[in-house]
Amino acid sequence: MDETYIRVGGRWCYLYRAITAGGQTLDFYLSPKRNVAAAKRFLAKALRSNASAGYPRVINTDKAPSLARAIAELKSEGICPPTVEHRQVKYLNNTLEGDHGRLKRILGPKGVFKNRTSAYRTLKGMEAMHSLRKGQGTMFALTGNRTRTR
Secondary structure, eight states: OEEEEEEETTEEEEEEEEEOTTSOEEEEEEESOOSHHHHHHHHHHHHHHTGGGOOOSEEEEOSOHHHHHHHHHHHHHTSSOTTOEEEEOGGGGHHHHHHHHHHHHHHTTTOEESSHHHHHHHHHHHHHHHHHHTTOTTTTOOOSOOOOOO
């Protein structure tokens, strides 16, 4: 798990992303703040949305203090099992850091979105295309929430 920053509406926002050990994207979250609450919200969302695959054995993060506190709080609340190991080793996130570089290269030097809604939708499309290129088309498969056409 890692975060990077992008410009949205002239302000910096933080893009949290989680991947598996094999490089498969699990989830992402766009937040206006980089704090414990945002990290906790993202981690809880990522754990809930991937509950069918089971809980991770290890969560690798960089040394951001907000991530460590968020994981500790989720463990104490019972959302994250206490058996999950938290590793704060920078080089273990190299795959994810490379994905951030790809994202920044696509966005260009300006990398500005007008609002968070358009940023989220564009990023979701970019993540979907990247997942398809890596052969991971199941990440964004439709669930039971299909829109009806008349």
